[in-house]
Amino acid sequence: DQQVKQNSPSLSVQEGRISILNCDYTNSMFDYFLWYKKYPAEGPTFLISISSIKDKNEDGRFTVFLNKSAKHLSLHIVPSQPGDSAVYFCAASLGPGGGADGLTFGKGTHLIIQP
Amino acid sequence: NAGVMQNPRHLVRRRGQEARLRCSPMKGHSHVYWYRQLPEEGLKFMVYLQKENIIDESGMPKERFSAEFPKEGPSILRIQQVVRGDSAAYFCASSRTSLYEQYFGPGTRLTVT
Numbered sequence: 001d002q003q004v005k006q007n008s009p010s011l012s013v014q015e016g017r018i019s020i021l022n023c024d025y026t027n028s029m030f031d032y033f034l035w036y037k038k039y040p041a042e043g044p045t046f047l048i049s050i051s052s053i054k055d056k057n058e059d060g061r062f063t064v065f066l067n068k069s070a071k072h073l074s075l076h077i078v079p080s081q082p083g084d085s086a087v088y089f090c091a092a093s094l095g096p097g098g099g100a101d102g103l104t105f106g107k108g109t110h111l112i113i114q115p
Numbered sequence: 116n117a118g119v120m121q122n123p124r125h126l127v128r129r130r131g132q133e134a135r136l137r138c139s140p141m142k143g144h145s146h147v148y149w150y151r152q153l154p155e156e157g158l159k160f161m162v163y164l165q166k167e168n169i170i171d172e173s174g175m176p177k178e179r180f181s182a183e184f185p186k187e188g189p190s191i192l193r194i195q196q197v198v199r200g201d202s203a204a205y206f207c208a209s210s211r212t213s214l215y216e217q218y219f220g221p222g223t224r225l226t227v228t
Contacts, residue, residue: 004157034216043119043206043219044158089157102148102160102174103217 003027004092006106014114019077021109023090026071030092034103035064035075038087047088048075077111085113117142119209119220120189127226134194134201136223140209147190148208148217149182158206164190197227 005024013019023033031052036044050057050064050073057064063076077084087110091103120139128134140147145166150158160174164184175182179197184190194201204224208217 006157036219041221041224043121043208043221046216046218049216091158102150102163102171103158104160105150105157107155107157 001026002106003030004090004104004106006088006090006109008109009107010110010112012112012114013080015082016079019075019080019084019111019113021075021077021088021090021111023073023075023106024071025073025092027092027104028071029094030104031095032093033064033066033073034091034093035062036089036091036105037084038089038108044089080111080113082113082115085111087111119144119207119218121205121207121220121223123223124221125224125226127228128197129228130198131196134197134225134227136192136194136205136207136225137189138192138207138209138220139189140207141218144209144211144218146210146212147184148210149190149192150206150208150219152204152206152222154203161192194225197225199227201225202227 034049035047038044048059048062048064050066066073087108089108090106093103147164149161152158162175162182163171179195181193204222206222208219210217
């Protein structure tokens with residue numbers, strides 16, 4: 001039973017445009033959401049997070065939006081750059097940092113930035 | 116400030132052998148998490164440890180898998196009598212407390228032949 005779903009296995013975006021990666025979740029107890037970026041043969045790198053008490057968090061080119069009623073979050077990257085090409089994982093937890101249950105990850109979306 | 120260290124990066128074991136994976140958390144971090152990633156899948160939580168304590172092992176297979184985080188030294192994930200299905204990337208993450216974001220190591224890629 002997939003509690004965190006990333007329905008797009010891959011996404012291709014032109015350099016300079018906006019990249020929008022989507023994530024849906026089913027567990028209404030999730031309280032904290034994170035996005036990680038992963039290059040091949042490396043570990044995931046933390047990008048940005050959002051608490052359920054907020055609906056938006058921004059950090060430079062990255063913005064995460066949370067719609068609790070729809071159980072949906074999205075990551076916006078603008079403008080997209082070639083170095084953004086990677087696999088992006090959405091993760092959720094029952095509290096900040098993962099608490100005692102760790103993080104629940106989606107399967108990832110492979111973002112490809114086209115020159 | 117060095118990141119999370121994992122070794123070895125690649126490990127090949129024959130069926131029935133033991134695999135030992137090591138993780139040194141970031142400086143100042145006392146919370147360690149282990150995750151497993153199968154091909155084409157997301158990361159799956161296995162176990163959460165603090166120094167000398169297993170806090171949550173709900174994601175660990177019931178048999179052959181164990182983990183420890185001793186007072187001194189790295190955290191160890193141990194897999195006894197490995198089978199082909201254990202082939203995966205194993206990632207360790209650490210955090211300052213359970214309230215802070217987790218930072219991941221580069222992973223150990225285990226191949227069972």
